[in-house]
Amino acid sequence: MNLNRRNFLKTSGAAVAGTIILPPFFKSCSKLQLSTDVKNYLDHFEISTEVLGKVISEAMSKGGDYADLFFEHKISNNIGLQDGKVNIASSNIDYGVGIRVLKGDQTGFAYSESLEASSMLDAAKLAASIATNPASFSKGSINEKIPADYYRISRSWEDVSVKDKVPFVQKINDRIFSMDDKVVKVNASLNDETSYVLFYNSEGMLGYDYRPLTSFGAVCIMQKGKQIENSYSARSYRKGFEWLTDDLVEELAREAVDNTNILFEATKPRAGELPVILGAGGSGILLHEAIGHTFEADFNRKGTSIFSDKMGMKVAENFINIIDDGTLENNRGSLNIDDEGNDVKKTYLVEDGILNSYIHDRISANHYGVEPTGNGRRQSFRHIPLPRMRSTYMEPGPHKREDIIAEVDYGVYVDNFSNGQVKIGAGNFTFFVKSGYLVEKGRLTQPIKDINIIGNGPQALADITMAADDYKTDNGTWTCGKGGQSVPVTMGLPTVLVRKLTVGGVNA
């Protein structure tokens, strides 16, 4: 990402009209051979390579094995619509550095919101204290890492005024109201976020990343007589302002209306174990909850995951390949470098039905003696990196969607979800179905809504008996929570049949 235009410290989140304020002249590094890009980042944070060296030396001063500094400047904006008008805006600026020291599996961590050398040295000193044997650390030369380029954009959100965003949010409201007389309320919002990341570690690696993220969506509330129903539509990408188009508005409006409309006729299925067809797309939540979290290597390293002893073992049918990928173009879960400075990879968790890889951060990769997979992520500079998913999906399978539906005598077809969860050790995962259909005698019949589905991860994975060739990524606003930290992710799935899961519903 070329940063020449924005090597200044923007103060406001409510980007007005692209008012550019030049920074005080600052020279980060006169003697070193560094690229202009990385120099821009050093200038952005008003920090010199000499100070980086001092802070990392302090962090290593008690005998830690490894230390890293994660500088972050994040500018977030939101504009919202309620009762027909774009009548609220909000913004947030977050700025600081997280300092981490590792000693084996142990972590010392502190952060500073001030980038004054003295504040950073204080934080480094605290983080250093995870180790207890004073040691001298000689920092080697700096090697600059050129980040990947998975999210090219043409118009930065920082250069976009509130004025330019308002019409899109207004339009989605107007389109939704025009599509159905039952619409009584619309809540719409547009978020954008720009993060500057600068990374330096005790191995001398100096890296950086520019991370745009945007999401746009609407909640639609309809009323028919006394019955009120609501649903929504949303999309999210690492894209710039060019992403907003009339076509996108139309697609989201249509989807919000359709998703809500279907609920008026919806019923609840019979309670108990049923065959479950997961429609292509958002059903990838199955992989995220049932498999993804339990493959995170921190749990496995501690022996607390139900998959702890299963590496190299057959866990699913041969046609099943499950991937966690941080390299998808403009994907919400992608990263150019992970939050520990590692390359981000496309990782096969399950290959031809065999458990192939856990999801690793630096600590666990080191523990298992494998290459990092680029899954070390953190919510912000205030948090420690953990093994986290990015985009988790299943490759297309050999079957046809119609054949899968035809297979089921009584069951449910689900394709719209709001949330999920898993208990790592027991392996029990759940996901909440916003809407779907009953399947009766091989056909989709009545809509269903608001039911929770619960299953056991290893069992559910083994119970996937069919997978179709209609793979779809869900680019919704999925946010994954773990250990009190939220990170953006995505997921995807072809249409899949799970032999049985426990479905919430009514008892006869």
Next chain:
Amino acid sequence: MTKEEKYKLANRVVNHALECGAQEVRAVISDSRNNSISVREEKIENLEQSIENGLTIYLFVDKKYSVHSTNRLDNREELDRFVREAIEGTRYLAEDEYRGLPDPDLYYKGGGPELKTFDGSFRSVDPQEKINVAFAVEKEVLGRDERIVSVTASYNDGMNETVMVTSNGFEGDRSNTYYGISASVSVKEGDARPGDAWYRSSLFYDGLDHEGIGREALKRALKKLGQAKIESGNMPMIIENRLGSQSLSPLIRALNGSAIQQKNSFLIDMLGEKVGSDRLTIVDDPFILSGRGSGHFDNEGLALKKRTIFEKGILKNYYIDTYYGKKLGMEPTSGISTNLVFEMGDKNLEEMIASLDRGILVTGFNGGNCNGSTGDFSYGIEGFLIEQGKIAKPVSEMNITGNMLDLYKNLAGVGNDAYEDAAWRTPSLLFDNVSFSGK
């Protein structure tokens, strides 16, 4: 920043915003300090410290409204520019006649009793002592059972101080401290590795007792071994006291002015109506000494009052803030819940279990959701099957499904064991006729 410095900065920001063209402004400045230590395998696993500060400004500019926050407070010139640009950005929004600061008559004016939410000794607790506490909790568990696969014990604490100033005369501050200790234990039998945790917290370091936390976590984890789903069916359900907020939150959310005005509530137009059984009596009491939700004013500065929310199943009060009050044509009451206090029954959990012929005791939720507009819910659960008044076996991988209004009409018993480590002091709750799905 000291409290005085926060007031000074907040007032300066308010004045600057007024000079730049805002008609009304609210500024909130807060800082916090948190420490956390976790230990595993008799070593420190994580040692974390955080110190943060932030400013949030609420701007009312030509009947337009926006909110902005930043953690860059040191450079006066930059902060002024931040305020100026935020005001300029606000001008592009649509007018909203309902936005504005509260009526100053409704503000908290000071003079309330000290609520004891701040431990003055926060900074003087010896860091080594905190680490020792975490190790002591871990030690309670280590080597106690062959089936243990992992034990983590944690200590954490925090303090927060917030100052709020508005352009129409409100000035107030609040501060609190928090100390917590937890243990989580995973055990193994076959493939499954169930785990559970136990924790205790206090607003005062002296009030924190770590004895028994590790043992309780281990006991709870071991009880889960062999957990499995049972047949689907309708049965009575007891929800353990510390999980009560999960079943209560859809009900409380439905009382919010924004949910009501946006038709995202199943309690619209229900004031004075009977929405739950006679057992449902809840009072919102902001003035409990050392209560987790105690305070004198809400996030707009409105003076808090003790209010009855449900009385014998009848809905008595909503949570209405200034904005939605104007939109709904209702008096603002305050937009936040504080401490929720149930009218308790006379049985403890054991006696409630003994009263059931067959039912399920829920000790953990697993995902699920509730539709805000309709009250329809479905949640994953785990817990224990009760037979003939006794715990028969552990159950898991099941769902409960129904509607919140039906659920609370079937509230058949309230325990005498309110959980006081949370703002919502839920006792164990017994509901009749709940739909469980399992095998």
